[in-house]
Amino acid sequence: MYDIVLFGATGYTGRLIATYLAGVDGLSWAVAGRDPARLEALGLGAPVLVADAADRESLARMAAAARVVITTVGPYITYGDALVGACAENGTHYVDLTGEPEFVDRMFLKYQDMATSSGAKIVHACGFDSMPYDLGVLHTVERLPEGVPLKVTGFLRGGGRPSGGTFHSAVTALSRAREMAAAATQRYSAEIRPSGRRVSVRPGGLRFVGGYALPMPTIDPQIVGRSAWALDRYGPDFTYRQYFAVKRLTEALAVSAGAGALAVLAQIPPARSWLLDRLAPGEGPTPEQRAASWFRLTLLGEGGGERVVTEVSGEDPGYGGAARMIAEAALCLAFDETPKLAGQLTTATAMGRPLIDRLRRAGVIRFDNR
Numbered sequence: 001m002y003d004i005v006l007f008g009a010t011g012y013t014g015r016l017i018a019t020y021l022a023g024v025d026g027l028s029w030a031v032a033g034r035d036p037a038r039l040e041a042l043g044l045g046a047p048v049l050v051a052d053a054a055d056r057e058s059l060a061r062m063a064a065a066a067r068v069v070i071t072t073v074g075p076y077i078t079y080g081d082a083l084v085g086a087c088a089e090n091g092t093h094y095v096d097l098t099g100e101p102e103f104v105d106r107m108f109l110k111y112q113d114m115a116t117s118s119g120a121k122i123v124h125a126c127g128f129d130s131m132p133y134d135l136g137v138l139h140t141v142e143r144l145p146e147g148v149p150l151k152v153t154g155f156l157r158g159g160g161r162p163s164g165g166t167f168h169s170a171v172t173a174l175s176r177a178r179e180m181a182a183a184a185t186q187r188y189s190a191e192i193r194p195s196g197r198r199v200s201v202r203p204g205g206l207r208f209v210g211g212y213a214l215p216m217p218t219i220d221p222q223i224v225g226r227s228a229w230a231l232d233r234y235g236p237d238f239t240y241r242q243y244f245a246v247k248r249l250t251e252a253l254a255v256s257a258g259a260g261a262l263a264v265l266a267q268i269p270p271a272r273s274w275l276l277d278r279l280a281p282g283e284g285p286t287p288e289q290r291a292a293s294w295f296r297l298t299l300l301g302e303g304g305g306e307r308v309v310t311e312v313s314g315e316d317p318g319y320g321g322a323a324r325m326i327a328e329a330a331l332c333l334a335f336d337e338t339p340k341l342a343g344q345l346t347t348a349t350a351m352g353r354p355l356i357d358r359l360r361r362a363g364v365i366r367f368d369n370r
Contacts, residue, residue, distance in 0.1 A: 001065040003334045004029040007051060007083065008072035010038045013097065013127075016323035017070060018044055024331065032062050053079040059086040068093040068330045075172040077103040084111055084122060091118035093333040095326055099129035099219045100173045105183040108344045109190060116343035123350045126329045127322030128295070130223040131347050132365055133242065135356050136299050136312035137224050138348040139367050141234055145304030149237035152302075155213055155245045158295030158317060171275050174266035193229050197236050201225035204241040212251070213243035227348035235303065290316040298370075309370035324364040332358050 006021065008014040009031035021029050022044045031039050032049040039048045049065065051058040053073055063069055063086040073079045076098040087094040088111040098104065104124045115122050125131070137152050144150055173180065193199075201221035207213040221242050228234040265271040285293070297312040314321050329347060332338065336354040347355060359365040 002028050002030045002047070002067070004068045004070060004330050005032050005049060005062055005066035006030070006070045006072075007032045007062065009033060009042060010035070011072050013319055013323055014072040015042065016320055017072065017327050018042060018046070020323055020327045022046065024327075027331075030065070053082060056082045056086065059083050060090065063087045063090040063092040066092055068095065068333045070326055070330050071096050074098065074100075075103075076100050077106075077172060077176065081107070081110070085114075088115035088118060088120050088122060091120050093121045093123070093330075095123050095126040095329050095333070097127040097129070097322060097326055098124050099170070101219050101222060102173065102176055102180040102183045104219070104222075104344075105180075105187040108187055109183070112343050119342045121333060121338075121342055121350045122344045123329065123333075123347060124344070125219060125223050126326040126347060128317040128325070129218060130220040131325050131329070131359075132295065132297050132312045132314070132317075133220040134223050134227055134346050134348045135352075135359070135365070136297055136310055136367065137240060138227065138231075138352060139312075139356060140299045140301040140308060140310040141238075142353075143308045143310070143369065144301050144306055146233065146235070148235055148304040149239075150235045150301065150303035151239040152241075153300045154240070154242040155209070155298045155300075156216065156243065156295065157245050157298075159293060167276075167278075171262070171266050171272060174263050175272055177263075177267070197229070198238070199225050199228045199234070200239045201228075201241075204243065207243065209245070211245050211247045213245050216242045216244050218242075223346050224348075227346045230346070230349045285319065290318075290320050293317060293319075293321075295321075311368045311370055312365060313368070314365045321364065324362065325359070328358045328362055328364055329355060 006014065006018055009018045010033055018031060021027060030047040030049050032051040033039050034052045036048045036050055049062050051062040059082050069087055069092055071083055076096060077100050080103055084094060084107045133154060140152050141150060201224060203215035203217060221240055224240050228238045265275055293316045295314055295317040299310040301308045332351045332355045338351050338354055341349060356367060360367060
């Protein structure tokens with residue numbers, strides 16, 4: 001019935017995605033959520049579907065009505081399971097903004113076979129986590145020789161402020177370290193990898209490269225690693241390391257201390273509740289703050305005696321940028337010629353070059369050869 005259905009349109013990022021989709025000519029789309037009055041109040045003129053993350057029947061009806069479902073309803077580990085299942089069962093393509101490794105691993109374990117059978121592409125991490133890294137590495141690898149060991153190192157710089165939804169998802173993920181490790185172990189045991197190849201995406205250590213490079217304990221290297229396992233183009237031996245770059249040692253120490261404190265506080269229920277009260281879901285940066293946000297990812301690729309540099313960049317990575325990223329991913333799945341694959345995929349394996357070209361044309365992400 002619809003090319004795209006957006007679930008969670010009244011949230012902070014959901015409203016940005018809805019506004020973007022409203023500007024796409026010829027698109028048949030709808031918004032979905034629990035409260036039809038709030039959805040109607042968006043004033044976008046899109047049809048309204050009633051669906052609740054806790055009501056599997058409503059999610060099944062929504063999935064059956066769409067070619068692609070976009071969801072912003074998180075934390076995904078709390079609210080996302082049933083919708084992935086509905087899309088996997090109905091053969092509906094699915095995209096989300098999660099950066100939660102446990103959720104991604106558990107969805108693989110529960111729904112991979114079903115999605116592969118139905119033809120559904122289940123694509124997690126379609127925002128700043130982890131599209132610039134995954135597609136940027138693919139673009140870099142394609143510029144290097146084939147059939148040889150390859151190494152790519154990423155250095156991220158940027159600035160921005162989180163929304164309430166993003167902050168709640170991050171704190172929830174940090175509070176579930178044991179559950180996350182258990183899910184990763186189960187997936188590692190269940191996943192079949194090609195023989196005769198090696199992929200390494202372990203975090204590196206602190207580096208000095210004209211500034212200080214801190215290892216990034218995010219989902220991005222895992223996503224890049226899964227693309228590398230799936231695609232022969234990454235060579236017989238592929239290594240990826242990812243860092244956040246700062247100029248001064250004081251900045252490096254402040255970032256490390258802040259991340260460590262957040263991880264510790266998230267383990268303690270009263271402290272976790274206090275943290276979550278600091279920023280409510282639905283709150284987020286002002287338009288002026290978003291306009292001042294930016295990112296620049298420099299990727300150094302080496303292999304076969306050659307060396308290439310790719311610069312991946314954009315504006316407002318967390319919100320306006322993420323809204324455009326996931327919207328273009330959904331449009332790519334709905335309309336473009338994409339690889340004939342199904343199941344849980346990455347942006348590189350599900351869409352690859354067609355999505356890179358889309359993002360470039362739309363001015364969402366720049367991929368520059370240096």
